[in-house]
Amino acid sequence: MNRPHPTFQPILHTTEFPHAKEQHGFALNMLQSLVIPTFVIDIDGKVILWNAACERLTGVLAREVLGTDNHWQAFYEERRPTLADLVIEGSRRPVDADASLESQNWCEMPRVGRRCFLAADASPIRDASGKLLAVVETLRDVTDEKRAQIALEQLATRDGLTGLANRRCFDDTLHAEWQRALRQQQPLSLLMVDVDNFKQYNDAYGHLGGDECLQRIATAVANEMRTNDLVARYGGEEFAVILPNQSLKGAAIVAERIRCRVEQLHLPNLGSQPHVVTVSIGAATALPSHDTEPSQLVATADSALYRAKHMGRNRISLPNTDLPGKA
Template sequence: MELLVIPVFVLDQQRRVLIWNRACERLTGVAASEVIGTSDHWRCFYNRPRATLADLVLQGRTEEIRQLYDSARPRPQQREGLCAENWCDMPRVGRRCYLAADASPIYDKEGRIVAVVETMRDMTNEKKAQIALEQLATRDGLTGLANRRCFDDTLRAEWQRALRQQQPLSLLMVDVDNFKQYNDTHGHLGGDQCLQKVAAALASEMRANDLVARYGGEEFAVILPNQALKGAAIVAERVRSRIERLQLPNVGSAQPYVTVSIGAATALAAAGEEPQQLVATADAALYRAKRLGRNRISLPLQEPARGTAGRELDATAQ
């Protein structure tokens, strides 16, 4: 085990370190002499006390694995063994690592566990590459917001959640007014910077569980889970006002600064209904707001009946 290129450590029945091989020293930055005979091996991986995979196997706490690790599964063809992956703090080396670990018990003739061998593999580069690919698949490259694909997936998921929990679901469709004229005046680079500033202002007004997405071009969409009509109206007006306060000059426009029009819809999800109806209703409200002069919001007249988004009411900006 000392000569293996794979980081390995072994715990005895009392969770004391029996073996801490050279590859483990290189991975953790901790010499074997510091941990052999102790139960402080967790300090090599975490800033706070926390069980390693080997500890869980030794103590029979395998049911806790899904609470402590990003991904976990029984070890193939290994009785009571475990495989898991997670981020580790690695205090001694001063950087976080994503480690894949395998913990395999060793039994005596009576079937009692006498030791557990844990092997590790540093998958930090692979994990970072995976995260980058996921971001490319779900994030808009210009604004950093969720992209259309992520919006569609999230809306379907939130619709099902609203259906199960019998909670309202609101949607805002936000469009930058006279953006083509702004783009023609300031050029594509100026237009990109405008969209980035609008996106940042939008995101800053949202709760942690809301989703802001670039729907397409100069249009944005906001999913507001468990948000009824009154809350959606407050958020919409807050967004409209905040973007106006950015005071991005819009030369030649009816409005001196960049503004947005917002359409809103609220639905009580019902079996057999589709979330696309919520999008269509919010979109119709958006275009009605633009027809009536822009820089305003269009909201439902009343709380919607189950499975509908309600009638619209124009709310002109003060």
């Protein structure tokens, strides 16, 4: 078991530099008094400095880690290298010998009981001959900035009413998935989902009731999705579902599940038959090629949706094949 050292161990050897001891003492005091969380590990990965700011950030006291290689416990639940450890590891490979590293990532911070998004910089400390003596890592807690960035990204890509992806996100995702399907030669399916007789619902229950209806349908549709599928509010009472690597048969199965789930919400709509809210769904599948465009997939699914509406609503429609739902 490693025994913590009660004092800081010199980084520079006084026999190598006439004024090394004095310089080292100054450097030590400077690092200890920095308001920036800082720690230093030697070439064996043992902690030789853990300043007060690092204690405040991590909740781990210097006496708990000095002389040990347990500094990872301040940041993670399971053992994994810190950025400083990676610098030492890289120094053993000549190609990376002079590398400093920087990164930003989420850390669990077990002692303080919350996740933090930390920006870290790690740099080697060398003697005059270039020999690696230690690595210093500085940390910045940028959790608030990261959360603000996430919130802004969500505002840009999420629909404010339903929380689903918005039209912009749908367009970007469809293009990206089209390119991926093209590279991997996989099918790409699309569902266009429209709420039946929504105008009558709004007339009967008002816009607030209409908003709640859309929110409940959005949740119902999202609950039928795989992790890599995307549900978006396409506009008004219309939703779009991107199904990567899904055949037309598979898309039809998903569509029917969505249709049934919405009907089973039993949202009353006296202006329709049956007297509950239902959806019509158009499905389409493409095997992307250099001669086709994502807009063609949208147009095909739209046409199928139009057929489903024309045939009486509350059903799904496929290109050249119609699969009626419950009438």
